[in-house]
Amino acid sequence: MLEVRKSLPPSRRASTHDRDAVVRVILLAWALAHVGPVSATPAVAQPSVQPVDESPADNQPRAYYYDPDGMGAHAFYNPQNFMVQGALGAMYDESVDTFEWGPGVATLNRSLASPIDAVNDYGWSRFFYREFVPHLGEGQNYAPNWIWHFAGGGMRTKLMLEYYTAHGFELPALWAWLTMYSYHYVNEAVQAARFAEQRRSTIDPIADMYFFDWAGGLLFQLDAVNRVMGGTLHMREWSYQAQFDPFTRQLLNNGQLYWLRVHVAGPISLSFLTGEQISSVNVTYGWSGGRQLSVGAGPKSKTFIARPNGDTDPVPIIFSTGIFYSVNDNPLVTFTYDPRARSRQFDFDGRYLLNVYPGPIRWFDYPMGITLAYQEQSVLAGFTFGVLPASPVASTP
Numbered sequence: 001m002l003e004v005r006k007s008l009p010p011s012r013r014a015s016t017h018d019r020d021a022v023v024r025v026i027l028l029a030w031a032l033a034h035v036g037p038v039s040a041t042p043a044v045a046q047p048s049v050q051p052v053d054e055s056p057a058d059n060q061p062r063a064y065y066y067d068p069d070g071m072g073a074h075a076f077y078n079p080q081n082f083m084v085q086g087a088l089g090a091m092y093d094e095s096v097d098t099f100e101w102g103p104g105v106a107t108l109n110r111s112l113a114s115p116i117d118a119v120n121d122y123g124w125s126r127f128f129y130r131e132f133v134p135h136l137g138e139g140q141n142y143a144p145n146w147i148w149h150f151a152g153g154g155m156r157t158k159l160m161l162e163y164y165t166a167h168g169f170e171l172p173a174l175w176a177w178l179t180m181y182s183y184h185y186v187n188e189a190v191q192a193a194r195f196a197e198q199r200r201s202t203i204d205p206i207a208d209m210y211f212f213d214w215a216g217g218l219l220f221q222l223d224a225v226n227r228v229m230g231g232t233l234h235m236r237e238w239s240y241q242a243q244f245d246p247f248t249r250q251l252l253n254n255g256q257l258y259w260l261r262v263h264v265a266g267p268i269s270l271s272f273l274t275g276e277q278i279s280s281v282n283v284t285y286g287w288s289g290g291r292q293l294s295v296g297a298g299p300k301s302k303t304f305i306a307r308p309n310g311d312t313d314p315v316p317i318i319f320s321t322g323i324f325y326s327v328n329d330n331p332l333v334t335f336t337y338d339p340r341a342r343s344r345q346f347d348f349d350g351r352y353l354l355n356v357y358p359g360p361i362r363w364f365d366y367p368m369g370i371t372l373a374y375q376e377q378s379v380l381a382g383f384t385f386g387v388l389p390a391s392p393v394a395s396t397p
Contacts, residue, residue, distance in 0.1 A: 062223075064230035065155060065237065066162035070367050071359040072330035073238050075386025077163060079179050082156065084242040084389045087186035089255035089276050096249050104193030108185070111192070111201040115210065118201035131207040141204060145212050147274055149184075152258045154216025155235055156180060158226060177217065184213050234261040234329045240277055240355055241369050241384035243393035252380065252393060253353070253371055261329060271296070277353075278320045278336050290328035297321040300338075332357050351375040358386055 067074045076085070091099060111118045119127050130139035134146075157180045164172035188205035195202045219225055229235040235258065242254035257275030261284060264270055269284040271294050282296025300320050322336040338351040352374045358367030369384035371393065382393030 063162045063166070064226040065159040065235075066166060067330070068166060070386060072327070072332050072357040073236070074330060075358040075367060075369070075384075076239060076241065077159060077237065078386065079160065079163070080389035081239070081242060081386065082160070082179065083183050083186070084251065085239045085254050086156070086256050087183035088190065088251055090187060090190045091251055093250060096244075096251065098249075099190075100193055101189065104189040104191075107192040107195050107200075107202060108189045108205055111203065111205055112209065114201070115206045118203055118206060121201065122203045127203055127207070131203070141207070145207055148256060148258070149208050149212035150216035150219075151229075151235075152216075152256060152274075153180065153184070153213050154218075154220035155229065155258070156237065156256075157217035158220040159237060161221075180217065181209075181213065184209055232262075235259065236329045238273065238331050239275070240334075241357065241371055242390040243371060243382045243384065244390040245393050245395065247394075251390060253355070253373070254390065259326075259329060259331075273298075273322070273324070278322055278338075280320060280322055282322070282324065292324075292326045292329070294324040294326070295322075296324075331355075332359050358384070 066077055068077075088096075126139075129135065130141045131145055132142055134142055157176055160176035160179050161172055164175045169175050188209060192202050192205065220229070238257040238259040239255065240253045240257060243252045244250070245252060255276035257273060257277055259271065259273055261269050261271040267286045269286065269292075271282040271284045273280045273282065273296070277300075278298070279300045280296035280298035282294040284292050284294040286292045297319055299317050318339055320336055320338050322334060324331060324335075325333040334353075334355045334357075336351075336353050338353075354370075354372040356370040358369045361368050361370060363383075366385070369386075369391075371380070371382050371384060373380040378396050380393060380395040382391055384391040
């Protein structure tokens with residue numbers, strides 16, 4: 001992402017062992033997500049799937065979420081972008097080549113291999129209270145677990161199933177689950193790196209990978225659920241346009257983001273955006289051609305820190321605002337503002353971020369996106385293409 005976050009000391013540098021670990025993890029995840037289809041002639045041009053509000057053709061699956069038109073966020077509906085958005089969204093300001101993957105992978109494997117011991121050490125009542133039970137006050141890990149992992153991850157699993165089906169893969173459900181659990185594993189390894197200095201297991205991946213990720217994936221295999229979530233609630237994947245700075249070797253503008261909308265009356269709807277970039281409640285005005293303009297604000301955390309007792313807590317909390325232009329619940333232009341935030345551990349400058357998704361602008365008749373941002377007296381600009389897992393970007397010092 002674009003925010004500068006200091007949850008891991010920037011002075012640390014990865015050892016040769018750590019670099020070997022990152023290569024193994026990324027190559028494994030990439031291979032699982034990108035091995036070619038078993039069929040000799042995959043149908044990549046025009047998948048025979050139908051939008052959620054149309055009747056599917058005979059013997060053809062209905063597509064509730066995947067759309068191959070290459071416009072807006074649809075341009076990034078592919079395994080390579082999901083890996084960068086979902087798996088690496090928590091890297092923040094760390095350089096890819098210096099990130100300490102080894103300790104993160106070791107911590108994650110230790111937690112997943114001995115979940116009972118990890119929860120015994122942490123405390124069962126505390127584990128269920130923080131990870132599963134909705135409540136006010138500290139320890140609200142349940143919120144991203146239910147919203148991002150259970151609902152969002154379930155929807156993404158269904159979207160990947162539709163993607164692999166549309167591209168002619170045999171056993172598309174297997175490929176979808178392998179893709180999703182590859183990115184879940186890498187994401188949890190990135191987050192577990194925060195606990196490397198604590199030299200202890202972390203319980204968050206136990207709740208995520210042993211319950212929320214697979215339970216959400218199973219739930220979204222039900223047509224009744226997808227008719228409600230994809231139809232009535234207009235749930236969509238709205239992740240930003242991931243970019244890579246070749247000079248600092250940092251990923252920017254990446255992270256998962258989900259959209260929900262409920263019609264109120266006439267042209268007015270209430271919508272909800274949630275993810276690592278922004279969480280906001282919006283008022284949406286719709287007009288002809290499915291065009292929509294939304295304005296909203298909401299609280300978000302600038303980063304998460306690892307406590308010595310195994311907790312992960314958000315700090316500091318700010319109110320982000322945004323203006324969003326979309327067509328049929330598909331973003332084409334978004335503008336967000338994060339105010340400056342201070343805490344005892346962190347000091348962040350404000351951030352202005354403009355994303356123009358592929359569609360309004362074309363390069364040699366190919367949809368192209370644009371990102372512009374201003375933060376810490378620096379300007380960032382770059383072009384994006386959906387076929388790339390992360391497009392190159394440049395910034396001023």
